[in-house]
Amino acid sequence: MSESNWKLWEVFLRSKNGLSHKHVGSLHAADADMAIKNARDVYTRRSEGISIWVVPSEEITASSPDEKDPLFTPSDDKVYRHPTFYDIPDDVEHM
Amino acid sequence: MGTNVSLEDKFQAFVDAENKVEPKDWMPEKYRKTLIRQISQHAHSEIIGMQPEANWITRAPSLRAKLILLAKVQDEAGHGLYLYSAAETLGEPREKMIADLQSGKAKYSSIFNYPTPSWADMGTIGWLVDGAAIQNQVMLTRTSYGPYARAMVKICKEESFHQRQGYEVVMKLAQGTPEQKAMAQESLNRWWWPSLMMFGPSDDNSPNSEQSMKWKIKRKSNDTLRQEFVDKTVPQAEYLGLSIPDPDLKWNEERGHYDFGEINWAEFYDVIKGNGPCNKERIAHHVKAHEEGAWVREAANAYAKKQAARKEGDASAA
Amino acid sequence: MAGGWLNGVKRDFTKEEALKEYFYFLADDSLVLGQQLSKWCSNGPVLEQDIAIINTALDHIGRARLLYQELARLEGGDATEDTLAYFRDHLQYRNALLVEQPNGHWGDSVVRSFFIDTFNFYLYDALRSCNNEALRGIAEKAIKEIAYQAQWSAEWVVRLGDGTEESHAKVQKSIDDLWMWSGELFEEHPIFEVLKDDLPAFSSFKDHWVKKVAEVLKMATLVMPSPELWMQTGGRYGIHSAQLGYILGEMQSLARTYPDATW
Numbered sequence: 001m002s003e004s005n006w007k008l009w010e011v012f013l014r015s016k017n018g019l020s021h022k023h024v025g026s027l028h029a030a031d032a033d034m035a036i037k038n039a040r041d042v043y044t045r046r047s048e049g050i051s052i053w054v055v056p057s058e059e060i061t062a063s064s065p066d067e068k069d070p071l072f073t074p075s076d077d078k079v080y081r082h083p084t085f086y087d088i089p090d091d092v093e094h095m
Numbered sequence: 096m097g098t099n100v101s102l103e104d105k106f107q108a109f110v111d112a113e114n115k116v117e118p119k120d121w122m123p124e125k126y127r128k129t130l131i132r133q134i135s136q137h138a139h140s141e142i143i144g145m146q147p148e149a150n151w152i153t154r155a156p157s158l159r160a161k162l163i164l165l166a167k168v169q170d171e172a173g174h175g176l177y178l179y180s181a182a183e184t185l186g187e188p189r190e191k192m193i194a195d196l197q198s199g200k201a202k203y204s205s206i207f208n209y210p211t212p213s214w215a216d217m218g219t220i221g222w223l224v225d226g227a228a229i230q231n232q233v234m235l236t237r238t239s240y241g242p243y244a245r246a247m248v249k250i251c252k253e254e255s256f257h258q259r260q261g262y263e264v265v266m267k268l269a270q271g272t273p274e275q276k277a278m279a280q281e282s283l284n285r286w287w288w289p290s291l292m293m294f295g296p297s298d299d300n301s302p303n304s305e306q307s308m309k310w311k312i313k314r315k316s317n318d319t320l321r322q323e324f325v326d327k328t329v330p331q332a333e334y335l336g337l338s339i340p341d342p343d344l345k346w347n348e349e350r351g352h353y354d355f356g357e358i359n360w361a362e363f364y365d366v367i368k369g370n371g372p373c374n375k376e377r378i379a380h381h382v383k384a385h386e387e388g389a390w391v392r393e394a395a396n397a398y399a400k401k402q403a404a405r406k407e408g409d410a411s412a413a
Numbered sequence: 414m415a416g417g418w419l420n421g422v423k424r425d426f427t428k429e430e431a432l433k434e435y436f437y438f439l440a441d442d443s444l445v446l447g448q449q450l451s452k453w454c455s456n457g458p459v460l461e462q463d464i465a466i467i468n469t470a471l472d473h474i475g476r477a478r479l480l481y482q483e484l485a486r487l488e489g490g491d492a493t494e495d496t497l498a499y500f501r502d503h504l505q506y507r508n509a510l511l512v513e514q515p516n517g518h519w520g521d522s523v524v525r526s527f528f529i530d531t532f533n534f535y536l537y538d539a540l541r542s543c544n545n546e547a548l549r550g551i552a553e554k555a556i557k558e559i560a561y562q563a564q565w566s567a568e569w570v571v572r573l574g575d576g577t578e579e580s581h582a583k584v585q586k587s588i589d590d591l592w593m594w595s596g597e598l599f600e601e602h603p604i605f606e607v608l609k610d611d612l613p614a615f616s617s618f619k620d621h622w623v624k625k626v627a628e629v630l631k632m633a634t635l636v637m638p639s640p641e642l643w644m645q646t647g648g649r650y651g652i653h654s655a656q657l658g659y660i661l662g663e664m665q666s667l668a669r670t671y672p673d674a675t676w
Contacts, residue, residue, distance in 0.1 A: 004392040005190045006459065008183065025246070026180040027461055028189060030395035030572070031402060037565065038461040041468050042173055062119065145455040152451045156668040156676040157495045158444075158478050161451075162471065168454055169467040176460055214667055264676075272674050380455065388458020390583070391519045394576025401575060 009035040010060060011043055012053040021053050029054075110311050115241040118184040126310055129303070130240050131185050132201075133312065135192040138178035139203035141171045143196075143377050147211040148220060156214060163260055164217060170253050177246040184242045197382050204228075205363070206289050208371030215268055215275075215282035221261015223283075223290040223328065229254050230324045231294070239311040262331065269335040276336075283332070284340045291355075292363045294321040325353050422650035424603045431604035432545070433487050434507065435612055438649060440480035441508035444498060445657070446529060447473030448664055449516055458519055465565065469526065472558040476551065483547045499668040503657045510648040511594035513656045520573050520584040524591050527566035531625050532598045534563045535618040544611035567629045574633025585635050596644025598622070 006028040012021035024043050029035035035054040044050050103123050109116070116122055148168050155161035179189045195201035206224055211217070232254060235247040268279035295301055295317040307313040315323075325344075332339050343356035366374070426434060450470035457463030481494035488497070511529055516522045537559050540552035573584040598615060599622065605614035623640050630637045647653060668676075 003396055004389045005188075006392060006396065006461075008189075025177055026183060027176060028459065029461060030392070031399035033568065034395065034461075037568075038465065041465045042176055042461065142455075142460065149454040152454055153448060153663050154667050156499070156671075156674070158474060158481070158498055160676050162474050162478070165451055165454065165467060165471055165474065169464055169471070172455075172460055172464045172467070176464070179460070267676055271676075272671065274671060275674050384456045384458070387456075388462075388519065390577070390579050391458035391462075391573070394580030395572050397580075398572040398576045 006030045008057040009039075009054045010057050011035075011039045012055070013039075013043060014051040016050075021051065026057060107309070110239050113311075114239075115244065116239050117241045125306075126312075127185055129307060129310070129312060130243065131182055131187045133307075134178055134182040134185075134243055135187065135195070136202050136204075138175045138182060138192065139196045139201055140207065141175035141178060143203045143207045143381065144224075145171050145175075146377055146380055147207055147209070147373075148217060150211050151214060151217050154214070155217075160217075160264070167221070167257055167260055170257065174250045174253070177249055178243075181240075181242040181246040193385065197378060197385070199369070199378070202367065204293060205366045205371060206293050207377060208366050208374045209285070209289055210373050213278055213282050215265070215278040216286070218261050218264030218266075218268060218279065219282040219286045221257050221259075222265050222331070223261075223286050224293065225254060225257040225261055226328060227290050227293045227324050229258060230320050230327075234314045234320065237311075237314055243312075265337075266335060269337055279335070280337050283337050287340050288358065288362075289366075291321055291325070291358055294318075294324070296360070296363070297358075322352055325355055329353055419647060419650055419652060422652065426604050426607050428607055429487075431607040432612075433484065434604045435608060436480055436484045436487065436548075437507040438509075438615075440477050440484060440497075441506050442512050442529065442533075443473045443480065444477035445506070445508045445660060446512040446526075447471075447477060448660060449512065450522070450526070452516055453522065466522075469562050469565065472555075472562065476555050476558070479551045479554075483551070495668070499665045500672075503653050503661055504651045506648075506653065506657060506661070507651065508648055508653075508657075509594070509597050510645055510654055511591065511597065513648075513654055513660060514591060514594060515656060517587070518583065519569075520580070520587040521591070523566055523569040523573065524584065524587040526562065527570050527629070528591065528595050528626070529598070530559060530563035530566050531622055531629075532615075532618060533559045535621045536613070536615065539613045539618070543613065548612070570629055570635070571633040574630070574635040581634065584633070588630070588635055589638060592638045593643065593645050596640070596642075597646050597648060600644070600646060600649070602649050 007030075008026050009029055009032075010026050011024050013024050014021045027035065027038050027042055029038050032054060036052055039052045039054055040050075044052070102121060106116075106121065106123060106126070116126075145168050148164060148171075152161060152165050152168065155164050179192060182192060183189060192201065196203065211220070229251065232247055232251050236244055236251055238244045238247065265279050265283075268275040270276075295304075298304065298316045298318045301317055304313060304316060308316065329339060329344065341356045343354065345354055347354045365371070369375075447470050450466055450473065453463065453466045453470070455463065457466055477498070478494050481497045484497055485492040485494055509529070511525060514521075514525055534556075537552045537556050540548050541556060543549060543552070570584065573580040575581070599619040601614070601616055605612075605616070619640075627637050
């Protein structure tokens with residue numbers, strides 16, 4: 001990551017009291033204050049009375065789906081998929 | 096190889112049963128790549144699509160129109176962000192998507208390679224271009240990849256405002272002075288055909304479509320979507336008293352659809368290849384903003400690092 | 414006071430005229446700044462900040478509309494928010510010279526916003542309890558937006574000031590360059606005397622402003638120029654920099670080409 005790229009944050013909103021926070025997406029920000037502000041600008045268009053959580057994506061530990069899931073899942077603890085480090089040419093099938 | 100084939104079969108059965116695929120689920124590499132290509136292309140279209148409209152924000156002819164246009168272009172920035180966010184769940188960092196856009200490796204909707212010389216274009220883009228986009232996006236709320244479908248649901252909620260905004264601008268022109276009406280017709284003349292091209296090549300010439308349909312990334316073919324768009328739009332033009340620039344356009348009672356003329360596919364492919372009036376300008380604009388912003392992004396990172404170090408210092412001192 | 418740059422400007426105001434003038438100060442500041450900020454659309458350093466700065470442009474233009482609507486009522490006749498925005502010339506605009514300064518780079522725009530947002534924060538906070546009902550209502554709505562904007566621009570000043578060597582040098586220059594436009598915000602003007610029972614004079618916010626700006630610049634490791642330096646003047650009397658002609662020329666071009674059209 002070069003010096004000019006900002007890290008990724010996951011955004012959670014509670015749209016009103018009585019509900020729990022819900023994941024709504026992600027955004028890039030240099031620090032937590034900025035991430036909260038951006039989340040308000042982007043995901044709530046500044047509606048008031050909304051509680052926002054932001055968490056650096058890299059700080060989230062995720063479970064692996066359990067075995068009765070229909071699909072095999074690579075076991076890692078990232079929220080999302082690993083970036084692919086090897087680019088497979090598009091015309092290679094079934095890799 | 097054998098195991099892989101069965102995983103792919105399982106994946107297909109999973110998708111066939113209308114299940115949503117989530118980021119960490121196993122997926123064929125090609126499914127992942129197709130999604131990254133499509134979602135990032137979609138995000139880039141929102142972002143590059145800001146330019147032809149931003150071009151009129153400073154000159155909007157009333158304060159209300161200025162406010163609405165500004166809010167609309169801001170929505171597009173937001174939609175681009177939702178989509179980049181969805182693509183990042185597939186392990187593709189935004190910086191790489193941006194680099195691919197700027198190098199020309201990644202595409203965006205060709206429609207934005209046409210200029211917006213007229214205020215009427217602010218109406219026509221909302222009415223036709225957003226109208227065509229909605230046709231596609233409503234279908235994509237049911238796409239098989241969860242984060243993409245969820246982004247589309249959010250986008251569709253906001254997008255219907257855009258089409259109404261566009262239609263309102265055109266309507267005011269069409270019902271205005273003779274000069275305003277001429278402005279609206281001239282704009283429709285320019286945008287009609289490029290709008291039809293937005294749905295992509297016809298089904299016979301759309302090699303990726305079939306696999307995308309099978310994986311339920313796409314749920315309707317290009318030609319089906321295009322026909323739906325024409326059927327929906329013709330009565331809207333009639334209501335405005337504007338004429339659609341296609342002598343072959345006529346209602347086909349038997350099919351229950353409008354027939355329409357042949358698209359100029361040579362123009363379509365030429366613009367994709369980079370020969371549209373604004374391809375170079377759009378990318379140059381994006382590169383310029385990105386490069387001029389580098390010192391700002393670096394400063395914010397440097398400040399965040401210093402702040403974190405200070406916090407740590409405070410904590411260890413305490 | 415007779416000679417010099419402002420020779421010949423109007424200095425006698427009836428109460429009615431003074432009230433309108435007060436509204437024009439506020440409305441024209443909002444519109445011209447909103448117009449300037451809107452040019453950042455698709456030009457920001459990162460997508461998230463594009464969205465943030467467009468939000469502030471929306472706030473300013475939205476506020477300008479409310480103020481012009483009230484002005485149209487005060488002016489009477491055929492005046493509307495749009496005739497006031499689109500069919501007045503630079504001689505009739507009353508915005509402070511600060512808001513017509515060019516966008517420049519991100520640091521220039523951030524500093525310009527920081528100066529005016531901080532001023533607006535104290536001004537609109539005071540207007541919430543002024544003796545003009547329309548202004549009270551507008552201020553009540555605006556103060557939340559302004560608090561948000563002031564926080565946003567102050568945070569950016571700190572980030573750039575305490576960021577990299579390059580950003581520090583750049584934003585220090587922005588402060589130094591824009592400083593001479595800041596004093597006009599607080600200058601005395603004949604209307605304030607006329608309206609003194611109903612509306613706050615802008616000079617009453619100067620101490621707060623200087624204190625807040627000093628506090629933020631200190632956090633940002635930046636040097637604050639002296640508030641006693643020579644300050645530019647003229648905007649509140651319709652004597653502008655050459656910038657405003659271009660800003661209005663662009664903004665008004667379509668509306669004036671088709672004056673009979675409704676949009």
